[in-house]
Amino acid sequence: MTRVDGQVAVVTGAGSGIGRALALALADRGCRLVLADVAPAGLAEVDAACAVRGADVLTAVVDVADAEAVEDLARRAVERFGGVQLVFNNAGVALSADATDQSLADIRRVLDVNLWGVIHGCQTFLPRLLEAGEGHLVNVSSLFGLLAAPGQSAYNASKFGVRGYSEALAVELAVARSPVRVSTVHPGGVATNIARHAVVGSRGDAEQLRATFDAMARTSPDEAARVIIRGVERNRRRILVGADAKVLHLLVSLAGARYIGLIARYAERSAPAATASLRMKEGAGASSGLGVSRPARRLARRRR
Ligand SMILES: NC(=O)c1ccc[n+]([C@@H]2O[C@H](COP(=O)([O-])OP(=O)(O)OC[C@H]3O[C@@H](n4cnc5c(N)ncnc54)[C@H](O)[C@@H]3O)[C@@H](O)[C@H]2O)c1
Secondary structure, X not given: OOOOOOOEEEEEOOOOHHHHHHHHHHHHOOOEEEEEXXXXXXXXXXXXXXXXXXXXXXXEEOOOXXXXXXXXXXXXXXXXXXXOOEEEEOOOOOEEOOHHHOOHHHHHHHHHXXXXXXXXXXXXXXXXXXXXXXXXXXXXXXXXXXXXXXXXXXXXXXXXXXXXXXXHHHHHHHHOOOOOEEEEEEEOOEOOOOOOOOEEOOOOOHHHHHHHHHHHOOEOHHHHHHHHHHHHHOOOOEEEEOHHHHHHHHHHHHHHHHHHHHHHHHHHHHOHHHHHHHHHHHOOOOOOOOOOOHHHHHHHHHHO
16 A cells, blocks of 8 residues: 555646646645646646645646756755655646647657656656655556557657556566555546647647547546545556546457557547548548548548
8 A cells, every 4th residue: 555645745737637636635635745837827726725725735837848847846845845755747738630730849749748747757756765765656648558549649659658668667666676656547538628728730620629528528637536546545557547448448458459440440430521521631642541531531532
């Protein structure tokens, strides 16, 4: 069991969504909190909400993509509280775009925040946890760290990366019989602001993306925080959040690489018209072939 009550916990991306819910739930458990976010407004709001709960809070405006800023956060946390036991590497951003419809700058930013942000958090705090002989790193990946989806190549790369990094670290710590633990979190759809702030490719439809996300994100941030904290307490190496994550995790486990064909067929059926109009914009036969569905091709031919 990892003890949560009364511990010192760091939460990145604490100003909104899952990070905010984690901060409030940890405040309710008597934790002292180090809350970091790149956006000051959300941070101030969650700081006030935690203060109402009686929590001792250090807030910091930090871009997790900046290694020195994360190191500075760790220094300030230790200075203020003497040590840290729980680190929730949660900050993340979304990018929804076909592989041929995204800039290198957008891809880099997603990797810098989602993958390097987690790596910075681990590389910075791990030596301190090892020295103290206790602690738990909690790295937020995604359902998209378990399965790939169209329009998610950069996000998928970042979240598969978080999983690979975290699981390798978990193996190393197990071999070393270290008391320090690592959990990787794979949420399915959680009703947060992530889609509202997502970067969308030039051929994408931001409104449609948000509407689809809102319809599919069935888990509340509070429920996500509850499941994550329970998983941490039970030392779960892989924490699945939501029925969607559990079902699709099972699908990938059973189907192996065949899941790719199944996801492609699902994507064709759910948005054949959209896919067809996308291909028509690309020009007949000019497509990369990614996501070109049979119904979409048929529809495109009829319109030509
Ligand atoms: N909401 C979902 O359906 C879902 C599903 C799977 C995984 N996730 C992951 O959960 C985590 C939390 O996302 P959320 O859904 O709560 O989104 P959210 O947008 O509500 O909150 C993310 C927070 O991270 C902060 N942030 C963004 N870039 C940052 C940076 N460079 N440095 C520090 N803070 C930064 C934002 O300001 C925001 O406060 C992310 O890693 C996300 O990829 C979310």
